[in-house]
Amino acid sequence: MKLLRSPKAYVWAGGLFIIAGILVFATISSTDETMASVDGDKIKKDELYDALVAVHGTDTLNKLIDDKLIKLEADKEGINITDAEIQKEMDILAETSGGEKALMQKLEASGVSIAALKKELVVHLQTKKLIEPRSTVTDDEINTYFKENQNSFAQGEQVEASHILVENEKTAKKVAKKIAKGGVFTKLAAEYSTDTGTAKKGGSLGYFSKGDMVKEFEDVAFELDIDQVSDPVKSKYGYHIIKVTGKKEAKKANFEDSKKEVKAELLSEKSKEVYSKWLAEVKEKHEITNKLEGTK
The missing domain is CATH 3.10.50.40 (Chitinase A; domain 3)
Structure with a gap:
């Protein structure tokens, strides 16, 4: 793990931190009606819930629906995620966060537990296994992309x-x-x-x-x-x-040396496009009720 690497963002990580505000309810008993008070003026659980829903509700619920659909499709295709795969993604995320300690601090500041992070990683890996086989990159596309972005593949010292x-x-x-x-x-x-x-x-x-x-x-x-x-x-x-x-030493971009990286970048871009189309098609196959956006 390269502790000092400049932080990068996982595309899926945003979803994890969007739901952080809602996760507080997982630790609140249904009998805990008063969440805070100011000079005896109480802030009720329903008031807190309404405020959180107003800010995060639509995005959070839509994400939870998408996650549920992904799990159903992964189960249907017999996709399993191992502990080793989850740990590998944990290591990558720690690297891009500036080290394990920095990652833990970021999670703590966001109110996100390790268990919640691992759950999100499972969804990420399920999505990857569902979408990548549906994404293809041709040799012509690889050649064209390399020529148009050749300078970015040069290697500095x-x-x-x-x-x-x-x-x-x-x-x-x-x-x-x-x-x-x-x-x-x-x-x-x-x-x-x-x-x-x-x-x-x-x-x-x-x-x-x-x-x-x-x-x-x-x-x-x-x-x-x-x-x-x-x-x-x-x-x-x-x-x-x-x-x-x-x-x-620094060296100029070389197609053979860069081919694998070019393919990975193109595959990542295509996977995003394929995912949107695939998810829309999956939604058509399921009966989905969303009380924040009406009923389908």
Whole structure:
């Protein structure tokens, strides 16, 4: 997991946070009528419910209907989602959120539990398995897309590095001293690094380009020689000790090297189009009642 990667958004993630306001009702007993009070003036559960529905109700209910349809179709096609698949998506989401700790903070701030997140991931994976087989990309489309977007597939200079992330300067200096005395970087990463996703891999971040990491980190990483270890580097995540393990020079875009990535991008775009059409067709096959938008 690359803790420092610039955050990206899953397309499906918005749906998870839309329903966060409504999820509060899952923990409220039906007998809890008073939710708050100001100088004895009570705010009733129904008042809170009406306010939440007014803001989130239509989007939330439509999403829940879509999720129900997706589950029904996935069951019909014998699609199963494994724990390993869910964990893989969790790892990706943690990476795009700035690390596991950042993800947990984001979930907590939004009032979303891990269980709710995993439930959303199941829907995401079911949708992916339902839609991707219905999406096709031709060789001509791949060739055309590459020619029109060739510059975006050029590879800038890259660095392969590992890091040990700690919370404070005192610990960073302690670890740096151990490395200077011959301590094994990978073992110290496993022992001290708070980036749990990379600690178990000896701190490895793999290869990255400029712009992938926070500036303080990459400014140092791109200046180090192979096998050189940095002094502690401060960023918003804490203090890093960086070791560069490899370098790649910049190179122009190459069709054969980029073909797989081009296909993936085209497939993603087509899947969105196919999904909308597929969902509309599925809705025609089911009797759906939506009291916020009338009855079909």
